[in-house]
Amino acid sequence: MAYVAVFMYIAAMCLHFVELLNNGLALTPPMGWMSWGYYMCGVECETVPEKCLNEQLILSVADKFYREGYQEAGFEYIIIDDCWSERYRGKDGRLKPDRKRFPRGMKFLADYIHARGLKFGMYTNVGKDTCMRYPGSRGHFSTDAKAFAEWGVDYLKVDGCFVENTYLDTAYIKLGHHLNKTGRPMVFSCSWPYYKKFIHHTNADLEQVAHYCNLWRNYHDVVTHWPAIVGIMSYFRDQNNVIRQFHKPGQWNDPDMLILGTNSLTESQSRVQVAVYAMWSAPLLLSCNMNRIKPFEKQLLQNMDLIAIGQDALGIMATPYMLDDALTLWVKRRLPAKGNKYHTFSFALVNVGDYDAFASFSPSEYGADSTDIYTVMDVFSGVYLKNITRKTVLDVVIPPEALEKE
Numbered sequence: 001m002a003y004v005a006v007f008m009y010i011a012a013m014c015l016h017f018v019e020l021l022n023n024g025l026a027l028t029p030p031m032g033w034m035s036w037g038y039y040m041c042g043v044e045c046e047t048v049p050e051k052c053l054n055e056q057l058i059l060s061v062a063d064k065f066y067r068e069g070y071q072e073a074g075f076e077y078i079i080i081d082d083c084w085s086e087r088y089r090g091k092d093g094r095l096k097p098d099r100k101r102f103p104r105g106m107k108f109l110a111d112y113i114h115a116r117g118l119k120f121g122m123y124t125n126v127g128k129d130t131c132m133r134y135p136g137s138r139g140h141f142s143t144d145a146k147a148f149a150e151w152g153v154d155y156l157k158v159d160g161c162f163v164e165n166t167y168l169d170t171a172y173i174k175l176g177h178h179l180n181k182t183g184r185p186m187v188f189s190c191s192w193p194y195y196k197k198f199i200h201h202t203n204a205d206l207e208q209v210a211h212y213c214n215l216w217r218n219y220h221d222v223v224t225h226w227p228a229i230v231g232i233m234s235y236f237r238d239q240n241n242v243i244r245q246f247h248k249p250g251q252w253n254d255p256d257m258l259i260l261g262t263n264s265l266t267e268s269q270s271r272v273q274v275a276v277y278a279m280w281s282a283p284l285l286l287s288c289n290m291n292r293i294k295p296f297e298k299q300l301l302q303n304m305d306l307i308a309i310g311q312d313a314l315g316i317m318a319t320p321y322m323l324d325d326a327l328t329l330w331v332k333r334r335l336p337a338k339g340n341k342y343h344t345f346s347f348a349l350v351n352v353g354d355y356d357a358f359a360s361f362s363p364s365e366y367g368a369d370s371t372d373i374y375t376v377m378d379v380f381s382g383v384y385l386k387n388i389t390r391k392t393v394l395d396v397v398i399p400p401e402a403l404e405k406e
């Protein structure tokens, strides 16, 4: 008898160790669409129909992805953010989708999305209420995890509003455990480091966060204007040394959504946001009315050379080098194209100043070490420019990108 008891104890210990996040998901950064950035708490459907968060909107995004090449380009997750539920849980203790805006429920949406080979995401908060004061998951982790699994959710964004600092450090781990217990693979998107840093003014243990979450928000919500993108780029540049070591397949720092399609960026600014996010191997989540995406934006979002940088299997976040106050060179190591040990490199020069900037560098200064030929490609035009050696000096003029939108 004693022997059996010891054996069971060991089995329980082992279980504890295998309950860590190892769900095999998000091996490349997730790509898709999320409602918040543009639709926010879009509940005023009668008075503000152009910002209505409802079933029709979600179906229309799925149709766009399916019919217009976004799915082929890798856009996959369609994620409903805050404000999807009724104000109160049902008598059975469950969250209920808003009756008017989601009349056929979430399973219906999931089925529609899955039938097109796409994936479905939803949202909750570890606190008692969501950030917009809808019911949150505190005290209901098991019930809610089961509901999300039953509805066919593939991705869960979990916010951290209205809770104590110490609770953040246990809540995400516990909720992740309940998600795992459902048996349904769900990408687990956490906001843990953001709330630690900007609400509670402490630092998250990113090693722990990376252990329990597939992706995590580090910085403020993006808003739909260029200075927000400049702010995100500065933060990720300044924090690069701290965060890049935790960035890898299945574990991603998340700078928040792309703002393309919201008529808030110039063409060059749009190029900067997508390119820099790709250089970071960041999630690429659109948040816009898909009907308002301009042709140049669509071309950018479906530029497979650019997407390939972001989806590179090594998932290495680019390293920044400040060439002057306004000019940053981002350098990313990628999977060796020739299957040898020499990385392919991507370089991105970002000028946030008001004047033309000039850069002069050779790839060898930034780690390119093959003695073979490198072929230089302009990712935006798809043109192979020239063959060089690692020592060749490249001279580049970078026009200012910070121009106000005309």
Ligand SMILES: *[C@@H]1O[C@H](CO)[C@@H](O)[C@H](O)[C@H]1NC(C)=O
Residues within 6 Å of the ligand: 018, 019, 020, 021, 022, 023, 024, 179, 180, 181, 182, 183, 184, 185, 186
């Ligand atoms: C649950 O966790 C185990 C151990 O890490 C993992 O092998 C399994 O894939 C996870 N299951 C789900 C559904 O996430």
Ligand SMILES: *[C@@H]1O[C@H](CO)[C@@H](O)[C@H](O)[C@H]1NC(C)=O
Residues within 6 Å of the ligand: 375, 384, 385, 386, 387
């Ligand atoms: C680079 O070299 C390859 C192999 O010699 C050749 O096929 C290609 O045309 C060259 N590309 C350019 C842009 O010169």
